[in-house]
Amino acid sequence: MEASVALRPVDGVHVTTLIDNYTDVLLPDEGPIRRWGAIGTGGRAAPVPDSISISGQTVDGLRAEHGFSALVELRVAGAVRRILFDAGVTPDGLIGNLDRLELRPDSFESIVFSHGHFDHVMGLDGVARRLGSTNMPVYLHPDFWRQRRLVSGPDRAFELPVPSRSAIEGVGFSIIEGRQPSYLLDGMLLVTGEVDRTVPFEQGLPNHQAYVSGEWQPDPLIHDDQALVLHVAGKGLVILTGCGHAGVVNIVRYARRLTGVDQVYAVLGGFHLRAGPVVTETVTALAELSPALLVPSHCTSWTAQQALAAAMPDATRPNTVGTRFEL
Template sequence: MTTLIDNSSDALLPDGQLVRRWGLAGTGGPLPVAPTAMSVTGTTFDVLRAEHGFSAMVEIDVDGHRRRILFDAGASTDGLIGNLDRLGVHPDTFEAIVLSHGHFDHVTGLHGLVRRLGRPSMPVLLHPDGWRRRRISGPGGVLDLPTPSRAAIEGAGFTVIEQRRPSLLLEDFLLITGEVGRTTDFETGMSGHQACVGGRWGPDESIEDDQAAVLHVRGKGLVILTGCGHAGIINIIRHAQEVTGIRRLHAVLGGLHLRFGPVVDRTIDELVAEAPSLVLPAHCTSWSAQQKLANRLPNAFVPNAVGSACTLGASD
């Protein structure tokens, strides 16, 4: 899994447990060079861009053959395609796109893919509630969120596949969770989040279109990749365990939507009990929540940044 878009970019992060970094201190790859008149050499490093959003490239190697999908697309029109160029990844190599949910910071980067590819003939998989109009209501007023357009995405050439139930991609190697049941009493969703259903605005704190990607690494356990984790990472873990029948958890990657309050400590308590080998929190995971994860899971926690490449191999 290579992070293409995240809230953090750091060219000086060294490699970590199971993670290689792109930049000046890691072994994932060198920073590309761009021309500039402000340097005596006429060049500068073209560092990877961070933005409030998430996107990841999932690659599965089986018998020497590499399969590749795009998981989420980031927030800006050109952020994803720009980082793909910097990393030397050709967007026409993706076999499918999975959108974890319908929030703009996971969808908008499709714009740049379309401009580059013309009419991309690849499937886009998402929950049918991902098209809902949404807003956030709080003390400062109401913020309307950009809504993804099914007509525009289909008109661009993508094939939309809506699915509420779990589904399998890449010849059944990769599980997409579908709608995740809310079973914990502490993962209560996003306060103030609303959706327009049937022409009326109402509470939508659970954001039920949130889904994750799951892979079983032989001899190691489940790997779970989230976009925001609005369903709650413990709900997602339990859902993945129930669907797959596999109890052991190997790694948790991606946005956890942990910010503050009792939910952070309760979630970390449950994660500690699951004893994952790797926790790579991204995107909407606050600094304080990351500090607590690092303190409670010191042997598993690894900070994320754009360009981090996590390699998880099966046991012989």
């Protein structure tokens, strides 16, 4: 493959799940995976006061919600550089978990949004309130601002909350839009931009619509869906998705083509893989790539997770809030 984007290798990358749909404090560490909770070494719950226990104290816990957010830490030449990828769904969910994990949002160099759906965006509210006036850059696709809805019947539609450009800019964030691939942190982190759709079985979200030119129109492909890509020296590509509306196979193939790196080390994040023949096709395609680690998260159905685990038992691992993948 001929690379069209230069991507500098890093010594390692840590990906910490800040928001996801699941929490489990009883999972142990496993290889490069550090679990948060009673058994793992990724951190434990702090005591909080209560009024019904003998001691007057119980323990706090990380919050799970239908959304996604991750901290990405690049490690190179002894230095650590941090970016935030997505922000979860509730105003206080992300900032609450950052506090529980003792992570400061002012340590982030930038924020990247995978797409404009509210379950990946609205946690920015709490971060903005904590930071106050800031000029932190925020990277996103131009379609991020679209008004959207999910249609479930002739008279049934759920309109998604829409992020406000003026509100985000009003608290000082510096918005940087782009459809094309771009790289951050001195060329060590690639944002895919709009992903080429080449895989026939990845058809997007059929009941998804966008309000364009004064009317609701079909918008199954959700073109603003983008991913992060890193190259760990000697290991291969680490690919982090938000929802994977572009199709996880499309995303992985696009990342390989952009970087010229064939080896896939890890694929983590939401795959938006629900049910039907697309699950079988996706499992087959991913198995052919033989990633060392596969972490289906957020909007990936139980059926799809089971199929991936059955096909790639040595690679597939569950995600939970607070888990840190040390790659």
